Amino acid sequence: MKQICVFCGSGLGVVPAYNQAAHELGVTLAGRGLGLVYGGGRVGLMGVVADAVLQRGGKVVGVIPQALVDKELAHRGLTELRIVHSMHERKALMAELADAFIALPGGWGTLEEFCEIITWTQLGFHSKPSGLLNVKGFYDPFLAQIDHAVKAGFIRDESRSLVLVGTEPGPLIDRVLQSKPPAIPRWIASDET
Numbered sequence: 001m002k003q004i005c006v007f008c009g010s011g012l013g014v015v016p017a018y019n020q021a022a023h024e025l026g027v028t029l030a031g032r033g034l035g036l037v038y039g040g041g042r043v044g045l046m047g048v049v050a051d052a053v054l055q056r057g058g059k060v061v062g063v064i065p066q067a068l069v070d071k072e073l074a075h076r077g078l079t080e081l082r083i084v085h086s087m088h089e090r091k092a093l094m095a096e097l098a099d100a101f102i103a104l105p106g107g108w109g110t111l112e113e114f115c116e117i118i119t120w121t122q123l124g125f126h127s128k129p130s131g132l133l134n135v136k137g138f139y140d141p142f143l144a145q146i147d148h149a150v151k152a153g154f155i156r157d158e159s160r161s162l163v164l165v166g167t168e169p170g171p172l173i174d175r176v177l178q179s180k181p182p183a184i185p186r187w188i189a190s191d192e193t
Helices: 016-031 044-055 066-070 087-097 108-122 140-151 169-178
Strands: 003-007 035-038 060-065 080-084 100-103 130-133 163-166
Touching (some): 003 087, 016 035, 016 044, 016 169, 035 044, 044 060, 060 066, 080 087, 100 108, 100 169, 130 169
Parallel strands (some): 003 035, 035 060
16 A cells, blocks of 8 residues: 545544544555645645645645635645546545555545445445544444434444454554455446446
């Protein structure tokens, strides 16, 4: 693995541990020679994780829609900043560039990006591992909802294992690096979407 995509908030949240975890994740990625792919913003946890990687001499590729560049939200100090036309292009390019995915705490965008990448794994569009950094129990309600969906018959048992969970950056990265998502029969081919 060479690059890990991190989904995270464009805000800092109200718990200082979120900021600390983003910084530690960035430091750990750079320390292990892993590049960061992320949404290209300079604000919130996005900026914290990117700056931590850059400060340790790591490579950071940001992918951001032109509309957010126009609002002056782009991080201009990255190794590489790729500007795209839409959020859909952003997600597709981040998925293409990354070898694995980790979500820090975040809002609608973070949840949407993580759920979509897991859906793509389930559908067989890629076989890249994904993890949640569950800082101070941030993702406990989300994980409970996933388990509820399994019990209700909407998520298969084997698909539940696609979500790796950790509370510390280092051990979660270890799990992600050692993981290969289980083979799940394809429902449709990627060219049918």
